[in-house]
Structures are given as C-alpha cells and as structure tokens.
Amino acid sequence: MTTPGGATASSPASSRGMNLLFRKPLTARRAARTIALVTVFLTVVSGVLIHFTDRKTYPNIGDGLWWAIQTVTTVGYGDLVPASTTGRLVAALVMIVGIGFLTVITAAITSAFIESARRRLRGAETDTLSAQLDQIGKRLDRIEAGLKSISIGVSPQR
Numbered sequence: 501m502t503t504p505g506g507a508t509a510s511s512p513a514s515s516r517g518m519n520l521l522f523r524k525p526l527t528a529r530r531a532a533r534t535i536a537l538v539t540v541f542l543t544v545v546s547g548v549l550i551h552f553t554d555r556k557t558y559p560n561i562g563d564g565l566w567w568a569i570q571t572v573t574t575v576g577y578g579d580l581v582p583a584s585t586t587g588r589l590v591a592a593l594v595m596i597v598g599i600g601f602l603t604v605i606t607a608a609i610t611s612a613f614i615e616s617a618r619r620r621l622r623g624a625e626t627d628t629l630s631a632q633l634d635q636i637g638k639r640l641d642r643i644e645a646g647l648k649s650i651s652i653g654v655s656p657q658r
Contacts, residue, residue: 532608
C-alpha cells in the first residue's frame with residue numbers, strides 16, 4: 501500500500517511497535533532492557549531451532565536450550581557443538597547477539613555510574629555557586645546602603 505506522498509505504508513502492528521520503541525528518548529537503560537528482551541527471545545528460539553536443525557547433536561529441546569544459554573553468555577563449554585550448516589549459522593547469530601548484549605549491559609552500568617558522579621559534582625558546584633551569589637548579594641546590599649547614605653548626606657549643587 502502506498503501513501504499519498506508515495507511512501508509505502510507499514511502495517512499497524514509494526515507502527516505500534518516502532519511508536520512504542522521510539523516514544524521516549526533512547527537511554528542506556530532502555531537500550532539495555534530492549535537488547536535483554538531480544539537476547540532472551542533469541543536464546544529461547546535458537547535453543548528450539550537448533551534441536552530441529554541438528555537432532556543428532558541435540559536430541560531434545562533441553563539440550564538445545566542448554567547450548568543456546570552457554571553460547572549467548574559466551575561460556576561455550578564445547579560439550580555440544582552444531583554439526584549442520586544451518587546450526588552453525590544459528591550459532592553465529594547467537595554469539596553476535598550475546599556479545600552485543602554484554603556490550604550494551606556494560607555500557608548501561610558505566611553510564612549509570614558516570615551520571616551518578618556527574619549529579620554529585622553538580623550538587624557540589626551548585627552549593628558553591630549559591631554561596632558565592634549570596635556573598636555578592638550581601639556586598640551589593642552594602643554598596644547600595646552606602647550609596648543611599650552618601651546621596652542623603654550630600655545636597656545637590658546649583
């Protein structure tokens with residue numbers, strides 16, 4: 501389906517999904533949550549899929565899930581290794597997603613630490629700035645009082 505502007509309209513379900521994903525600014529925490537959900541989903545799907553693509557090595561879904569978990573976490577004991585080409589492609593995808601997951605989680609944790617430190621520093625800077633502004637305000641009050649007393653004591657010259 502084409503819109504009046506010539507662009508292809510997407511399905512309502514994908515539009516809702518995109519709106520849900522992009523309705524708020526992307527933060528490290530939201531990115532970590534999103535990639536965690538994708539990783540869990542991919543791990544389960546891959547565990548089931550590997551069972552059906554390589555039944556000799558993974559005779560039951562439990563073995564497939566065990567393999568997917570140890571692969572996505574980059575542990576990879578090597579006790580179960582896909583033999584089929586399809587299984588190896590699934591394994592490559594699981595490895596890439598696992599590395600991405602670890603990277604984003606590390607970035608989210610680092611970002612949280614940096615933001616916390618930044619807030620503490622801003623708080624200290626705000627306190628210092630506030631004290632300086634109070635001092636300046638008091639000095640201005642003294643200057644104004646001094647100027648008023650000078651102007652009251654001096655008569656205008658004609």
